[in-house]
Amino acid sequence: MTEIRIALPDWVAAVVPWSQPCSTAEARMDVAVTLARENVAHGTGGPFGAVVYDLASGRPVAAGVNLVEQARNAVLHAEVVALMFAQSALDRYSLHAPELPPHVLTTSCEPCAMCLGAVLWSGIQALECGATRDDALRIGFDEGPVFPASYDYLEARGVQVRRGVRRAEAAAILKTYRRSGGIIYNG
Amino acid sequence: MTEIRIALPDWVAAVVPWSQPCSTAEARMDVAVTLARENVAHGTGGPFGAVVYDLASGRPVAAGVNLVEQARNAVLHAEVVALMFAQSALDRYSLHAPELPPHVLTTSCEPCAMCLGAVLWSGIQALECGATRDDALRIGFDEGPVFPASYDYLEARGVQVRRGVRRAEAAAILKTYRRSGGIIYNG
Numbered sequence: 001m002t003e004i005r006i007a008l009p010d011w012v013a014a015v016v017p018w019s020q021p022c023s024t025a026e027a028r029m030d031v032a033v034t035l036a037r038e039n040v041a042h043g044t045g046g047p048f049g050a051v052v053y054d055l056a057s058g059r060p061v062a063a064g065v066n067l068v069e070q071a072r073n074a075v076l077h078a079e080v081v082a083l084m085f086a087q088s089a090l091d092r093y094s095l096h097a098p099e100l101p102p103h104v105l106t107t108s109c110e111p112c113a114m115c116l117g118a119v120l121w122s123g124i125q126a127l128e129c130g131a132t133r134d135d136a137l138r139i140g141f142d143e144g145p146v147f148p149a150s151y152d153y154l155e156a157r158g159v160q161v162r163r164g165v166r167r168a169e170a171a172a173i174l175k176t177y178r179r180s181g182g183i184i185y186n187g
Numbered sequence: 188m189t190e191i192r193i194a195l196p197d198w199v200a201a202v203v204p205w206s207q208p209c210s211t212a213e214a215r216m217d218v219a220v221t222l223a224r225e226n227v228a229h230g231t232g233g234p235f236g237a238v239v240y241d242l243a244s245g246r247p248v249a250a251g252v253n254l255v256e257q258a259r260n261a262v263l264h265a266e267v268v269a270l271m272f273a274q275s276a277l278d279r280y281s282l283h284a285p286e287l288p289p290h291v292l293t294t295s296c297e298p299c300a301m302c303l304g305a306v307l308w309s310g311i312q313a314l315e316c317g318a319t320r321d322d323a324l325r326i327g328f329d330e331g332p333v334f335p336a337s338y339d340y341l342e343a344r345g346v347q348v349r350r351g352v353r354r355a356e357a358a359a360i361l362k363t364y365r366r367s368g369g370i371i372y373n374g
Binding site for chain 2: 002003004005006007013071074075083088091094113114115116118120122123124142144146149150153154187
């Protein structure tokens, strides 16, 4: 057990419009929601998707889907996966640097406590969320100790937060997942 | 960029007493603190170490050190690394199961917001911390939105928390790191 390897399912690369700029939160969220939906449809993980975008070009830098079950690794929520691959793509641990454009993380559901912390360390400058914490809780997913003060903390450190983008579409995937008997993998 | 590989520095395996049971929090913390100290001494990362122990046998299951700089991956705090390798060793995303003994995560410093969330999803049933959040803040490391209510949240879900184990020894490593000009890699 000397190495852990993290790979995205093969279908992900084909679903993300890598060369097509997305200039609105809604357009970006459509991709995150598609990733969540396809992850369930392909049986490759939980109903969550996330994308890191370069806000200058509008292009996706990296994508993530929930890989907890598939990889048997509870850290691999969609947001963490997208952030890790973005850091890998840029070969740096922080996406916040004078020579870089700002980046946004667009996620199909409000981040859990772990992912919210990961956003902070990633140097991401904006966060866009689809479904809400309550939407996730309603189907049984615990989101951990995230409080209104947690979002204040992000904002105070320069992370702009927008919530409820395409909420209905994002929440619908959670309900579909639950109805289909999808595993709820809290600790 | 189709795969991310996470590996521990070579020296880690030799530092962890894999076959020697540790039956007290202090003995377990000595190993976590040694990992933190050696990570700085070897120049392989930040001043943080963590170990997952099987509480029935007292034996280490997996170890982690901070790999943020080395791996250029902001997610790879010592706690996350130790949890990922423990999940990998047991080939499951949750260490909480009727057929498994309880596990403890022993970390040289109180977890940041991300790591605290990761503890919750890992199925770990106990958390032992060395240096405090204030010790980390004092040398410039942001710990993110962790509140007293965050610990209450863990405890309410069955995670027993003990703080301040070998605090002086653990905090001393943070100070040494700072004095030696170690990088403070907040987002």
